[in-house]
Amino acid sequence: MTENPSPPLWIYDTTLRDGTQREGLSVSIEDKLRIARRLDRLGVPFIEGGWPGANPKDVQFFWQLQEDPLKVAEIVAFCSTRRPNTNAADEPMLQAILAAGTRWVTIFGKSWDLHVTEGLKTSLAENLAMIRDTIEYLRANGRRVIYDAEHWFDGYKHNREYALQTLEAAATAGAEWLVLCDTNGGTLPHEISQIVQDVVKANREWVMGNGEWVMGKKQLPITNSQLPITNSQFPVPQIGIHTHNDSDTAVANALAAVMAGARMVQGTINGYGERCGNANLCSLIPNLQLKLGYSCIEENQLSKLTEASRFVSEVVNLAPDEHAPFVGRSAFAHKGGIHVSAVERNPLTYEHIQPEQIGNRRRIVISEQAGLSNVLAKARSFGIELDKQNPQARQILQRLKDLESEGYQFEAAEASFELLMREGLEKRPLFFEIKGWQVHCDLVEGKESTSALATVKVTVNDKDILEAAEGNGPVAALDAALRKALVNFYPQIGAFELTDYKVRILNGHTGTAAKTRVLVESRNSHQRWTTVGVSTNILEASYHAVVEGLEYGLLLHSQAEVALNASS
Amino acid sequence: MTENPSPPLWIYDTTLRDGTQREGLSVSIEDKLRIARRLDRLGVPFIEGGWPGANPKDVQFFWQLQEDPLKVAEIVAFCSTRRPNTNAADEPMLQAILAAGTRWVTIFGKSWDLHVTEGLKTSLAENLAMIRDTIEYLRANGRRVIYDAEHWFDGYKHNREYALQTLEAAATAGAEWLVLCDTNGGTLPHEISQIVQDVVKANREWVMGNGEWVMGKKQLPITNSQLPITNSQFPVPQIGIHTHNDSDTAVANALAAVMAGARMVQGTINGYGERCGNANLCSLIPNLQLKLGYSCIEENQLSKLTEASRFVSEVVNLAPDEHAPFVGRSAFAHKGGIHVSAVERNPLTYEHIQPEQIGNRRRIVISEQAGLSNVLAKARSFGIELDKQNPQARQILQRLKDLESEGYQFEAAEASFELLMREGLEKRPLFFEIKGWQVHCDLVEGKESTSALATVKVTVNDKDILEAAEGNGPVAALDAALRKALVNFYPQIGAFELTDYKVRILNGHTGTAAKTRVLVESRNSHQRWTTVGVSTNILEASYHAVVEGLEYGLLLHSQAEVALNASS
Numbered sequence A, B: 001m002t003e004n005p006s007p008p009l010w011i012y013d014t015t016l017r018d019g020t021q022r023e024g025l026s027v028s029i030e031d032k033l034r035i036a037r038r039l040d041r042l043g044v045p046f047i048e049g050g051w052p053g054a055n056p057k058d059v060q061f062f063w064q065l066q067e068d069p070l071k072v073a074e075i076v077a078f079c080s081t082r083r084p085n086t087n088a089a090d091e092p093m094l095q096a097i098l099a100a101g102t103r104w105v106t107i108f109g110k111s112w113d114l115h116v117t118e119g120l121k122t123s124l125a126e127n128l129a130m131i132r133d134t135i136e137y138l139r140a141n142g143r144r145v146i147y148d149a150e151h152w153f154d155g156y157k158h159n160r161e162y163a164l165q166t167l168e169a170a171a172t173a174g175a176e177w178l179v180l181c182d183t184n185g186g187t188l189p190h191e192i193s194q195i196v197q198d199v200v201k202a203n204r205e206w207v208m209g210n211g212e213w214v215m216g217k218k219q220l221p222i223t224n225s226q227l228p229i230t231n232s233q234f235p236v237p238q239i240g241i242h243t244h245n246d247s248d249t250a251v252a253n254a255l256a257a258v259m260a261g262a263r264m265v266q267g268t269i270n271g272y273g274e275r276c277g278n279a280n281l282c283s284l285i286p287n288l289q290l291k292l293g294y295s296c297i298e299e300n301q302l303s304k305l306t307e308a309s310r311f312v313s314e315v316v317n318l319a320p321d322e323h324a325p326f327v328g329r330s331a332f333a334h335k336g337g338i339h340v341s342a343v344e345r346n347p348l349t350y351e352h353i354q355p356e357q358i359g360n361r362r363r364i365v366i367s368e369q370a371g372l373s374n375v376l377a378k379a380r381s382f383g384i385e386l387d388k389q390n391p392q393a394r395q396i397l398q399r400l401k402d403l404e405s406e407g408y409q410f411e412a413a414e415a416s417f418e419l420l421m422r423e424g425l426e427k428r429p430l431f432f433e434i435k436g437w438q439v440h441c442d443l444v445e446g447k448e449s450t451s452a453l454a455t456v457k458v459t460v461n462d463k464d465i466l467e468a469a470e471g472n473g474p475v476a477a478l479d480a481a482l483r484k485a486l487v488n489f490y491p492q493i494g495a496f497e498l499t500d501y502k503v504r505i506l507n508g509h510t511g512t513a514a515k516t517r518v519l520v521e522s523r524n525s526h527q528r529w530t531t532v533g534v535s536t537n538i539l540e541a542s543y544h545a546v547v548e549g550l551e552y553g554l555l556l557h558s559q560a561e562v563a564l565n566a567s568s
Helices: A029-042 A054-068 A093-097 A115-118 A126-138 A152-158 A161-173 A189-208 A248-258 A281-291 A303-315 A337-345 A371-379 A393-408 A413-426 A475-485 A491-495 A508-513 A538-567 B029-042 B056-068 B092-099 B115-121 B123-141 B150-157 B161-170 B188-208 B250-259 B283-292 B305-315 B337-345 B371-379 B391-406 B414-424 B474-486 B489-496 B508-513 B538-567
Strands: A010-013 A044-049 A074-080 A104-111 A143-150 A177-181 A238-243 A264-267 A431-444 A451-460 A463-471 A497-505 A516-523 A529-535 B008-015 B046-050 B076-080 B106-112 B144-150 B177-181 B238-242 B264-267 B431-441 B450-458 B463-471 B497-505 B514-522 B528-535
Touching: A010 A497, A010 B528, A029 A044, A029 A054, A029 A303, A044 A054, A054 A074, A054 A093, A054 A508, A074 A093, A074 A508, A093 A126, A093 B250, A104 A115, A104 A126, A104 A161, A115 A126, A115 A152, A115 A497, A115 B337, A126 A143, A126 A161, A126 B391, A143 A152, A143 A161, A152 A161, A152 A177, A161 A177, A161 A189, A177 A189, A189 A238, A189 A248, A189 B250, A238 A248, A238 A508, A238 A516, A248 A264, A248 A281, A248 B188, A248 B250, A248 B431, A264 A281, A337 B115, A371 A393, A371 A413, A393 A413, A413 A529, A431 B538, A451 A475, A463 A475, A463 B474, A475 B337, A491 A538, A497 A538, A497 B450, A497 B497, A508 B497, A529 A538, A538 B177, A538 B431, A538 B474, B008 B283, B029 B046, B029 B056, B029 B305, B046 B056, B056 B076, B056 B092, B076 B092, B076 B150, B092 B123, B106 B123, B106 B161, B106 B177, B115 B123, B115 B150, B123 B161, B144 B161, B150 B161, B150 B188, B161 B177, B161 B188, B177 B188, B188 B238, B238 B391, B250 B264, B250 B283, B264 B283, B283 B305, B283 B337, B283 B497, B305 B463, B371 B391, B371 B508, B391 B414, B414 B528, B414 B538, B431 B474, B431 B538, B463 B474, B489 B538, B497 B538, B514 B538, B528 B538
Parallel strands: A010 A044, A010 A264, A044 A074, A074 A104, A104 A143, A143 A177, A177 A238, A238 A264, B008 B046, B008 B264, B046 B076, B076 B106, B106 B144, B144 B177, B177 B238, B238 B264
Antiparallel strands: A431 A451, A431 B431, A451 A463, A497 A516, A516 A529, B431 B450, B450 B463, B497 B514, B514 B528
16 A cells, blocks of 8 residues: 555446346346446446447437436447448447447457458458547547457467557547457466556557557547546556456456556456456455555445445346455355454454455354354354353254254354344243144136235234235245234334345255255344245245244344333 | 476365365265265365364264275375474374374464464464474374465565564475465465565575575485375475465466466365355366466366366355356356357357366357347257248247246256247147146144145146145145156156256345246256246246156157157
């Protein structure tokens, strides 16, 4: 971390374009807008929004942003160069990119001679003209241009001279950024380092007028941009980097490029992207800012990075990677008794950064490797003072291990663990008792869809209650019936609800004999909690998790009441 | 790729020790043995099996391997140094490691002065004695020793001199490998490079006698090892590297260390490990061997790497990472019409290695971004010749997009996609028709567990059949009832079975209104296929996937019969 003003780096987010290429990911226009606005708040200067010429959904997306623009970030539209032997003005894709109405556009072109002759089936000279014409056309229409040099590193390795000519064509035409893309993802960090150094040097030489063109003499049409995107000291193209993770080195490649002189880094939130993904901005930004001293986003936004990561995964409906560096739920989780006490005493000797700096937190993990110290630490975090000598502590540990060997996993279901602990300490209040339940689903001949009916028998304060309810599925029906049965005794039950429902088949390879583990997340106005159920019967597992979710909600409510009475 | 004999590198696999620290992972002794034998076949020279002094399960594990040893790999037992102010001979942990009966042992010790004084609460000198005594004791008992320098890079940054003294202590006592561990995972590749270069240089200087100790003069007890583990040209400790992925650079860090002179690389299969995991051997080995020309494992074993990766994930019961570099299902998956045709013509211009070299394969992905060319390519792979001009092709594409917007995902359920395609071409045989089904689950007062009863009504060849069955859960009951109904018409139904069952809640944050997507994998004696179902009702979704799985199994059988008849 330097004392001098941190050198600026421009982060370019392509979650909404390259990120959406990830197998299994698909987003609506509304999803894209939500993500764009969240990234705008995060403070990344460039957000690549999509490819309006190729994806009709993106046309809508850009149009919506014209009506209701982002506050800070530049939204960028993406496109290929014109096709061979066409005029840029006659190219429908380029009309589409202009119609998107963005101040900035990114054009990608071929850098590898083989792709030009075998892929595009045109001449090397025509490819250069395609790059040049496209960029000049867009600039003549008032756009600022970023040039993505596709398959840059492979192209350079096969024909350095031609590859540099493609950059020259882009620069001569007025591109402000020359982004070197490792499109196949096969380049290793030491190669990136060498090659980027060469390009940065060549770029500077051209700038000084020693090369084939002299940059910086052209007057760039500076449009009304709120960001000082181009540093006036460098009125010439700067170098950017765009990496993919096929060699498992995307982040390291981007760092190597920055240290070799690149000033723009392209990546995606959570590393989403085609095949093995793009460089993960959730790893890149903390590395660049906290370890290498670059200035990427505001510090108070960096501390919301974890939240931004989870928000995006939720919107695109992908399970968050719990083991992700920096922002993953396990990134600062300490397992195994040995160093738990050491960590609590002196975190920086066991953690490479302070989790709070990126909005994450340290966790002590409960597991079968848990020693007594873990159980005690956990109890303390629940507000339960438990003595090491207390035999109940060992009994709880044993019960924990027994349940875990049945398939329970409390790491992700801390509310269930707290209930287990309270039971061991005889401090688990009995709000209600389930006497029995039934659920019936059928698809009757001639009907379009199934219906589900559930009946539950519950005892509250020695009173037996029988209720029935319907639902769009068996779990919904059981939840509704149970709530119906309890609401007269516990009206507060309406203040919390089930918000997430995850199912994992534990030994799926045993087919329908598999055990199912169900995690249910519930929420009231200010808290969330997770409960778990395990059974070979998926409905029984679901029901167990739902029942404990309700019980925990009632427990929280009664604790809040006690606290309120105590303070009055 | 060099023409000279490839320099050897020693791969050290710690999947069974460090890998098991991963949150959510727990393995039985039997699982560990299965994995050890698979790794033995893969050809990694060192397999770290566990910590017998700390984990009772590991005592059993090592004992089993004494009874039935590995064929090629050295199994290694792991342990800490003796505690402060104790004799090594009185240390129970060291007795345990000797009892494990391995030829090689790995000892870890503190490299960071702060950890010694604050963590161990002992003197810097005593720590050096702990390292030295432990290693000498183990060597005197006939073991060959690897020394893991814990928190090496942080220790070096804070107090280089002391850190090097800890290595000296280990080397003087006879450790054959000095492994530099980035235990916090916070070091970046350029730092690894500098620091490893410094250590390699210091090691060489000591060897030449210019430093504080003179290595190589001691006679190492060469035990009866099948592997030429120590190169006789270097009768001195060599440097190893052990990295973690907290900065998202574990693989790049290991590569940097190798290029700076390290000759042993420690990692885990699939990158399993604590927090964000260890360096992933499934990325490291291909990078080292295919790109940097090192010799790690036999070529014919490298081509089974993908299979080994999936085997391990199956044994530890974790879903494989589909986006993993090299071995992931998506690693060579091409989405989006644009370059699918280019890839098929000239793969090396779009793929950084040939997938077959590591046992993976190229896939063309079906998705909503699918163009017509993807659908045609897919049809071809099912053996269906489909003409581009055929209007049915566009209808199939539209049906695909409609279903996908409802939540269906065919990328992972190709059998369902084939059935969809056949339907569009009016080539989907009607084996049976479901007229209706019911399922009933209950937990009756006084009973221990739930029971599930299902009834199905099916029409086959215009005959109505009604059957009922029980099961340990609703899906099991439905599957059993359906099979009962069909087995008289289709006795071949007994030749295939449901083998895996995955559930994903699509918009779990809507709680019990969430749509469920169920993937079912089925298998006969030589093939596996996957089918999908989507509904808000989890049972309906499951049932749809199960029914299509049965249908596809019958389809395969009828195709096999046709082929048999044609050839006779």
